[in-house]
Amino acid sequence: MKMAVAGLSSKEKRPQLIHHSDRGIQYFSKEYTKLLNLEGALISMTENGDPRENAIAERINGTIKNEFYLSNFRSFKEAKARVSEAIYIYNVIRPHLSLNYLTPSLAHDINKQSKRVWKNYYPKKNIDMSLKTEVEPNLEPVQ
16 A cells, blocks of 8 residues: 555645455554555445455456556556556447447446346345245245
8 A cells, every 4th residue: 555655646636545445354454544544545345345246346457457468567657547548448449248239338328227237146135025024035934
């Protein structure tokens, strides 16, 4: 964190930092959170510590690293420019199978309620409305 912050402009001239983590214990330490607070960073964590909650962020990070081969930059300015270009290509130029071969920008612009075609990894919950309790799928509620 100290290395990342050292490459940034002064707090007064930069946008507010957002630090997102998966609730790893190291991100809860007093020293680490104190550093984040001193830098004026907003602290963001997954809601339940479920790694699947962070899947979208991990997906784009993996895409940027593996498909756009972004690494070994000569400067922060170069890194920022190349990552910005990759995100632009990903969102505006590259069609996505999961969006019926539309780009994310176009899918968002033409239909804000586009049909989702990607897999949902969370189990479907059934609610017994007579008891108003959650029950396991295909099981009878215990009375």
